[in-house]
Amino acid sequence: MLEVRDLRVAYGGTPAVRGVSFTLEPGRTLGVAGESGCGKSTMALGLLRLLPATAQVSGEVIFKGENLLTARWARLRAVRWSAASVVFQGAMSALNxxxxxxxxxxxxxxxxDKTTHKQARQRAAELMESVGLPPERLRGYPHEFSGGQRQRIMIAMALACRPDLIIADEPTTALDVMVQAQIMDLLSGLVRESGIAVIMISHDLSVLAQLCDTLAIMYGGRIVEQGPARELIGDPRHPYTRALAGAFPAIGDPASRRNPMGLAGDPPRGDLGAGCAFAPRCGDAGDACRTGEVVLWPSGPARTAACVRVLEGEVHA
Known part of the structure; x- marks a missing residue:
């Protein structure tokens, strides 16, 4: 359904996304994780050309056989909502x-859908019920709903025209754990029952492990590791993925709770130059990491990692 080839985004000449490529099949869910500033949201918005006019975008976004980056604006407006939609983070600011x-x-x-007002109202009532809200509340305003309810409404809006692809940008941010679980169950049910494809962006690796088939870890505007979600989190091959996984304390393990792994420093900005972008923060970095070309290499069945340790055999597939 979706094939992204060498997607690049820059703001004023400063690169934010640096050559991202992946594919997504119908009925599958791709998770995207990484620190703030790693390019996750910019990549997602770039797929549907929702970035500011000042952004420089290149590459290919092949959606159902059509390159959206070169599509005419009239065609792009037809694709948005009806074929692909977005659940933005911050439901209160996204609703009028x-x-x-x-x-x-x-x-x-x-x-x-070019339908009548009566039919549209009936569809809106069905959407409210599908996300667990009473249709009578269609008359309400956003401030009359809780944060979790507004997030459900955003999901209902994304489903309004029965799209084939949903891009969910941190849909569970700032929600309590009970509502978060309900949102995850809702998205899982939609993928299972409707066969839609979902790109799920989140900082919470446990959410992505539960919801997603495949997980892509981004750092410095690039994908540095990709593979089956549970395998990748349980046995990371890239040191950055290990650091992300180690930052979450394990339930029932007092040692990890009192001393989470964490990671010093911040993601890189501007031109990265040669070598691995993670090298300045990596305790295992060597000369080859700082000077050589680093790409995604095979690191196991259906897995890739942008780490020279994979080639050197120090990370076993």
């Missing part, structure tokens, strides 16, 4: 505070 939920749910249906 002076319009009812019903009006906001009906708008994309009326625009893309």
């Amino acid at each position: 505070p002076v319009r009812t939920i019903g009006e906001q749910l009906c708008e994309p249906i009326l625009l893309h």
